Amino acid sequence: MEKxxxxxxxxxxxxxxxxxxxxxxxxxxxxxxxxCGECRLIxxxxxxxxxxxxKLEQKGxxxxxxxxxxxxxxxxxxxxxxxxxxxxxxxxxxxHHANYTLFNHPGILETIxxxxxxxxxxxxxxxxxxxxxxxxxxxxxxSMAVYFILLFLYxxxxxxxxxETFLGMKLSNTGPFxxxxxxxxxxxxxxxxxxxLWCVLKGDRRCRWLLCLNIMGIFLTINYDLLMYRMDNYDxxxxxxxxxxxxxxxPGILGITASLLISRRQxxxxxxxxxx
Numbered sequence: 001m002e003k004x005x006x007x008x009x010x011x012x013x014x015x016x017x018x019x020x021x022x023x024x025x026x027x028x029x030x031x032x033x034x035x036c037g038e039c040r041l042i043x044x045x046x047x048x049x050x051x052x053x054x055k056l057e058q059k060g061x062x063x064x065x066x067x068x069x070x071x072x073x074x075x076x077x078x079x080x081x082x083x084x085x086x087x088x089x090x091x092x093x094x095x096h097h098a099n100y101t102l103f104n105h106p107g108i109l110e111t112i113x114x115x116x117x118x119x120x121x122x123x124x125x126x127x128x129x130x131x132x133x134x135x136x137x138x139x140x141x142x143s144m145a146v147y148f149i150l151l152f153l154y155x156x157x158x159x160x161x162x163x164e165t166f167l168g169m170k171l172s173n174t175g176p177f178x179x180x181x182x183x184x185x186x187x188x189x190x191x192x193x194x195x196x197l198w199c200v201l202k203g204d205r206r207c208r209w210l211l212c213l214n215i216m217g218i219f220l221t222i223n224y225d226l227l228m229y230r231m232d233n234y235d236x237x238x239x240x241x242x243x244x245x246x247x248x249x250x251p252g253i254l255g256i257t258a259s260l261l262i263s264r265r266q267x268x269x270x271x272x273x274x275x276x
Contacts, residue, residue, distance in 0.1 A: 009039050017046045077120040078197055081113050085218055092222060093183040098229040107247035110219040114255035117211050125266045126206040134199055137192040138210045144185050145217045149245055152224055156241045161234060175228055182221045189217040209259035216252025223248050
């Protein structure tokens with residue numbers, strides 16, 4: 001009979017802990033707990049492990065708040081990167097402040113931006129592929145980067161102390177001609193970055209590697225524009241061009257690779273969880 005009473009009380013303990021039972025049931029359970037150490041231990045464990053419905057609900061709400069807070073921080077980081085890149089473009093292409101201390105080490109700035117893009121995605125798993133529009137933006141972004149790499153390579157190879165014209169124009173007009181192209185390319189890369197950022201934050205798409213590609217294109221235009229301001233020695237011109245190119249391309253490639261590896265790992269984890 002005592003065993004049967006314990007079995008009945010054990011069934012009633014969850015309702016008792018959640019305080020959803022009647023007063024008669026509550027009194028019955030409390031009377032039994034005073035006499036039964038085993039049932040008293042079960043009730044204590046339920047309270048200590050926070051298994052009551054009210055506490056579980058509160059845990060869920062706290063979890064949602066934490067997720068929202070994390071997403072807000074991630075958005076702030078990404079929008080901060082965008083504003084910083086726009087600021088750089090204004091300083092360089094509109095104000096022509098090429099001697100600004102900010103541009104002493106553009107490679108470091110690019111690396112920081114790429115790292116921030118990767119960090120902003122930590123703990124968040126994008127569920128959709130980039131989509132056709134993002135792939136098109138990525139293809140155009142890459143094409144512009146390759147175009148300027150080849151254009152400046154050709155320009156550097158043709159430039160000598162005796163050079164008077166380039167691409168059929170006077171050498172004195174080459175600077176403004178290239179500067180305008182770089183400004184247009186910078187603006188386009190910013191637009192692509194904004195599109196891909198929107199896809200990440202609003203569309204939950206795996207576009208972070210495209211953001212890294214856009215950042216690489218943006219800093220490539222910045223480095224080449226700075227290169228034109230600093231061309232004063234023919235002997236070191238080719239070396240300076242090579243350094244400027246690698247300073248932009250290497251961090252970009254590493255960022256793209258890291259982002260793709262992270263996305264691939266997330267896909268495998270999602271597939272494993274689905275299989276379970």
